[in-house]
Amino acid sequence: MMEDNCSKECIKRLQNEVSRFLLQSKLVLNGVVVMPKEVEVYYYKIGEFEDNSVHRNDLQKNNRGHFYVHRRGTEKTAPYKGGNYPGVDFVISDSDDVYYSYLIRSAVVNDKLIVGPHNVLQAIKSEGRLDDYEAVENKPVKIESNTVFGPVLFSKRINLGKKVREEFVNCKLRAVLCDEWFRISKYPSKEKMMVEYLLEEVGIQNMDKEEALEFAKRHLGYVPSSLKML
Numbered sequence: 001m002m003e004d005n006c007s008k009e010c011i012k013r014l015q016n017e018v019s020r021f022l023l024q025s026k027l028v029l030n031g032v033v034v035m036p037k038e039v040e041v042y043y044y045k046i047g048e049f050e051d052n053s054v055h056r057n058d059l060q061k062n063n064r065g066h067f068y069v070h071r072r073g074t075e076k077t078a079p080y081k082g083g084n085y086p087g088v089d090f091v092i093s094d095s096d097d098v099y100y101s102y103l104i105r106s107a108v109v110n111d112k113l114i115v116g117p118h119n120v121l122q123a124i125k126s127e128g129r130l131d132d133y134e135a136v137e138n139k140p141v142k143i144e145s146n147t148v149f150g151p152v153l154f155s156k157r158i159n160l161g162k163k164v165r166e167e168f169v170n171c172k173l174r175a176v177l178c179d180e181w182f183r184i185s186k187y188p189s190k191e192k193m194m195v196e197y198l199l200e201e202v203g204i205q206n207m208d209k210e211e212a213l214e215f216a217k218r219h220l221g222y223v224p225s226s227l228k229m230l
Contacts, residue, residue: 010049011171014041017092018102018175019152026146027090029067029139030128034120035146037113038106038187040157041173042089044099051171053157053164060101064094065140068101069121069133080133087117088124090141105158105174106187115186150179153193182219194219195226202230 018041027034044054054060058076059068068089071078080086089101106115109123121136130136154172176187178194187193198212207215209230216223 007049007167007171010043011173014043014173015152015154015175018173021102022152022175022177023148023150024146026144028142028144029124029136030130032124032128033110034104034124035108035148036090036102036104036106036177037108037179037181037185038104038115038174038176039090040103040105041175042099042101042103043173045097051164051168053160053168054099056099059137060089060091060099061093062096063091065143066091066138067124067136067141069137084118086121086133088121088136106176106185108181113181113185148177148179150177150182151197152176153178153197155189155193155196158188178219183221191220191224195224198227199230 018039022036022039027036042051042054042060043049044051044056055070056074057068057071057078058074059066068091070081070086070088072081073079087103089103091101093100103117104120105117106113107120108114109120110127114120114123124130125133125136128136153176155174155176156170156172157174160169176182176190176193182190194216198207198216201207202209202212212230213223213227216227
């Protein structure tokens with residue numbers, strides 16, 4: 001097992017990197033504009049962060065600027081997952097030593113909010129008029145500058161499975177952008193994320209009670225009962 005300080009340092013770095021990604025980037029593929037709103041970070045490096053929830057497919061390493069569509073094995077030629085299971089990751093890794101990608105759980109695709117990993121993949125494929133998943137993976141993705149305002153909220157990742165080690169299940173590596181799309185979205189557990197964020201902000205005195213309640217009302221449309229006792 002990794003030392004706790006190594007884990008915390010790595011998680012904080014990954015949180016900072018994904019925050020910048022959400023706040024400053026948009027992706028363009030074959031005329032399709034993808035603005036990620038909800039992502040999960042998947043990072044694996046031997047001796048540093050050996051997260052066994054990472055697929056460790058060959059397409060998740062040294063493949064920066066491409067999409068990876070979820071497959072059943074670790075080889076780049078492994079068959080794609082079937083049914084509604086395939087999601088799509090944007091690959092960050094530019095090294096053979098590290099697997100590093102962002103699962104895009106929700107995104108604004110050509111100005112329409114798409115929620116759910118498989119739905120995002122299908123939207124990219126159909127909007128880009130791409131024939132198959134291989135075409136989604138093979139075409140390079142342009143990273144363009146974008147400016148978005150709003151905090152990034154963090155939680156545990158979703159449905160990692162029973163075989164994932166507990167220390168990685170508990171990592172807060174799901175990042176959700178709290179911007180103008182947040183209120184109308186159906187992101188999983190968004191109230192819980194909001195409550196945890198506001199309790200922390202009040203606890204470190206970045207907000208007072210009234211500011212926190214107003215923030216919740218503006219972004220959720222209501223004030224959760226768990227905040228009324230602040």
